Amino acid sequence: MASKLTTSNRAGWAFALPGFGLIAMFIVVPFFFAFFLSLTNQRLISPNPTEFIGLSNYKNLLSISVLTIDPETDADGQVLIGDDGQPSYPAVRSFTRNNPDFPQYNGMREWFRWQSGDQAKVVVAKDVVFWKSLRNTLMFVLVVAPLQGAIALGLALLVNQKLRGMNIYRAIYFMPVVVSIVVVSLLFRFIYDGDDGLLNNILSALSFGLFEGRDWLGSESSALGAIMGMSIWQAVGFHMVIWLSGLQTISPTLYEASSIEGASKWQTFRYVTWPGLRNTAVLVLIVITMQAFALFAQIDVMTNGGPLDSTTTVVFQAVERGYGKQDISGGATISVILFLLVLTISLIQRYLTREK
Amino acid sequence: MATINPDNHGLRLATRYVVLTLIAVIFIFPLLFMVMSSFKPDLQLLRDTSGIRAFLPVGDLSFDNYSAAFKRAPVGTFVFNSVLVTGVTVALSLFFCSLAAFSFVFLNWKGRNILLSIIIATLIVPFETIAIPLLLLVSKLPWIGLEGLQIGWLNTYRVQIIPWIADGLTIFLFVQYFKDLPRELIEASRVEGASWWQIYTKVVMPLAGPVMATAAILKFLVMYNQYLWPLIVVQQETYRPVMVGLQYFFQLNTAWGEIMAYLTLITVPVLAFYLVLQRAFIASIASTGVKG
Numbered sequence: 239m240a241s242k243l244t245t246s247n248r249a250g251w252a253f254a255l256p257g258f259g260l261i262a263m264f265i266v267v268p269f270f271f272a273f274f275l276s277l278t279n280q281r282l283i284s285p286n287p288t289e290f291i292g293l294s295n296y297k298n299l300l301s302i303s304v305l306t307i308d309p310e311t312d313a314d315g316q317v318l319i320g321d322d323g324q325p326s327y328p329a330v331r332s333f334t335r336n337n338p339d340f341p342q343y344n345g346m347r348e349w350f351r352w353q354s355g356d357q358a359k360v361v362v363a364k365d366v367v368f369w370k371s372l373r374n375t376l377m378f379v380l381v382v383a384p385l386q387g388a389i390a391l392g393l394a395l396l397v398n399q400k401l402r403g404m405n406i407y408r409a410i411y412f413m414p415v416v417v418s419i420v421v422v423s424l425l426f427r428f429i430y431d432g433d434d435g436l437l438n439n440i441l442s443a444l445s446f447g448l449f450e451g452r453d454w455l456g457s458e459s460s461a462l463g464a465i466m467g468m469s470i471w472q473a474v475g476f477h478m479v480i481w482l483s484g485l486q487t488i489s490p491t492l493y494e495a496s497s498i499e500g501a502s503k504w505q506t507f508r509y510v511t512w513p514g515l516r517n518t519a520v521l522v523l524i525v526i527t528m529q530a531f532a533l534f535a536q537i538d539v540m541t542n543g544g545p546l547d548s549t550t551t552v553v554f555q556a557v558e559r560g561y562g563k564q565d566i567s568g569g570a571t572i573s574v575i576l577f578l579l580v581l582t583i584s585l586i587q588r589y590l591t592r593e594k
Numbered sequence: 595m596a597t598i599n600p601d602n603h604g605l606r607l608a609t610r611y612v613v614l615t616l617i618a619v620i621f622i623f624p625l626l627f628m629v630m631s632s633f634k635p636d637l638q639l640l641r642d643t644s645g646i647r648a649f650l651p652v653g654d655l656s657f658d659n660y661s662a663a664f665k666r667a668p669v670g671t672f673v674f675n676s677v678l679v680t681g682v683t684v685a686l687s688l689f690f691c692s693l694a695a696f697s698f699v700f701l702n703w704k705g706r707n708i709l710l711s712i713i714i715a716t717l718i719v720p721f722e723t724i725a726i727p728l729l730l731l732v733s734k735l736p737w738i739g740l741e742g743l744q745i746g747w748l749n750t751y752r753v754q755i756i757p758w759i760a761d762g763l764t765i766f767l768f769v770q771y772f773k774d775l776p777r778e779l780i781e782a783s784r785v786e787g788a789s790w791w792q793i794y795t796k797v798v799m800p801l802a803g804p805v806m807a808t809a810a811i812l813k814f815l816v817m818y819n820q821y822l823w824p825l826i827v828v829q830q831e832t833y834r835p836v837m838v839g840l841q842y843f844f845q846l847n848t849a850w851g852e853i854m855a856y857l858t859l860i861t862v863p864v865l866a867f868y869l870v871l872q873r874a875f876i877a878s879i880a881s882t883g884v885k886g
Contacts, residue, residue, distance in 0.1 A: 250703025257694030260760035418819035480883035560726035569726035
């Protein structure tokens with residue numbers, strides 16, 4: 239294949255270099271730069287020289303431990319019961335603020351706690367907000383990736399039917415994909431509104447007034463869910479189209495054969511369609527996962543991470559610190575952690591879906 | 595299998611269309627609501643959300659919200675900036691990425707495989723993970739312009755354009771497409787003494803229409819919808835694009851009519867563009883699913 243006619247080092251480099259150079263400069267360099275910055279105390283604008291501080295950015299973000307607290311007892315060793323009928327405990331502060339007996343907990347704050355016998359187990363972390371952002375992001379990925387993938391497949395099967403007008407339905411289902419997620423987020427702020435929101439009115443009409451209505455984005459329990467629903471609504475058409483192109487690679491003779499054999503619809507899907515979609519499935523899963531980890535615009539436009547950090551995400555934290563507080567090294571450290579997370583999850587997905 | 599009598603068949607067909615249409619309603623109605631609301635005064639807009647009127651062009655309709663939106667923010671500037679940045683980036687991206695892909699597919703040279711592997715590897719790096727280090731990088735980059743040497747790219751058009759010209763996906767799409775072109779065509783042109791530049795411009799690019807459309811549409815969507823990057827590198831409203839301009843509308847007192855007008859203004863042209871080129875849009879997304 240390596241013909242003399244097509245060998246040219248000079249032309250080859252000259253043609254590839256502009257494109258490659260741009261990628262090197264604006265993707266590869268910042269990628270490695272992130273690792274470097276995460277080991278320093280770099281700020282966007284600072285009069286002081288940048289110092290190398292080792293892993294302490296990572297320690298500040300990731301330090302977490304479980305603190306076991308014994309209930310308060312009276313002079314006889316009896317457990318004191320508070321007004322709520324629960325044992326009362328000394329404040330977490332007393333362990334984490336300059337307590338010489340527990341240097342390992344110094345500067346940590348409570349994230350959440352549970353009860354184990356009389357003792358309280360308190361999870362404390364140096365950077366509780368970061369841990370919350372990690373939890374929210376993982377939750378978003380774990381719900382959105384399978385759900386959006388499945389809904390997209392369902393839609394693809396629907397519009398893949400040989401019926402009149404399918405093109406129109408396909409075009410409609412795809413439509414939100416071309417609308418910016420920023421526009422969609424602002425639009426849904428109104429739809430999710432607690433007072434005049436469209437969703438409350440629709441649900442109340444559908445339930446003949448039984449549904450009371452709620453402030454979807456204003457409550458800790460529903461804000462992230464509302465953002466998930468909207469994100470799926472906006473992006474599902476994209477993955478529907480990818481499934482569709484997968485469906486169209488399956489040979490029609492396989493379907494003919496299965497109908498001659500008298501296979502049911504489910505059997506046809508299970509033994510013909512699904513195996514034919516293997517590669518597409520891996521691709522869809524990985525693409526949705528990567529997009530889900532990058533969750534930012536929805537948060538920035540709709541909730542700013544609230545209420546009570548219930549919708550803050552890893553990218554939102556990286557931007558808030560790196561740009562908002564000009565703490566470049568802190569933002570870069572979060573970026574590195576995010577990248578390692580995305581990489582790990584993609585590798586696990588690849589491993590689980592490998593050809594056996 | 596049960597025999598299908600005509601009535602049964604008709605019923606099943608009707609059920610299918612009902613299901614398809616109900617789903618279509620879910621996708622269309624929020625957008626319809628946005629467009630309709632943009633013509634209504636705030637009071638009526640809020641009242642209408644309680645019923646089907648929210649989706650209908652009824653009541654007191656006018657362009658008042660639009661003129662109010664133009665008064666509140668330099669909407670014209672935002673639109674101009676977005677169109678400029680998107681147009682220039684798409685054009686440069688098509689040129690640089692096709693040129694590189696041409697070299698990777700048709701030329702033999704040392705280092706070719708390594709460079710291509712690096713480019714493909716960048717596909718697993720989400721932009722969000724490099725945004726912060728890139729922010730620091732562009733704030734220190736030099737630039738030689740009409741005013742001489744300057745340091746820092748913040749608050750410019752170039753900071754919104756240059757980092758987005760080349761990307762792994764676009765190069766990958768061109769590489770996949772070029773691989774399917776007959777190599778004999780290239781070799782024959784070489785025998786006839788054509789230069790590489792001539793082969794690129796006269797032989798290969800005239801055949802690259804479909805992949806150009808795909809790459810242009812994908813890049814267009816990315817660029818027009820940019821949010822995070824311009825948010826952190828552009829603080830001056832003279833250079834802001836439309837999506838960042840949104841902030842003018844939800845920070846002070848929220849006037850939903852104006853917001854809906856602005857959203858409609860920046861969305862409907864794209865939707866119209868999509869509806870006209872619907873097949874090309876869908877084909878371009880589908881082609882990203884072709885596994886290499």
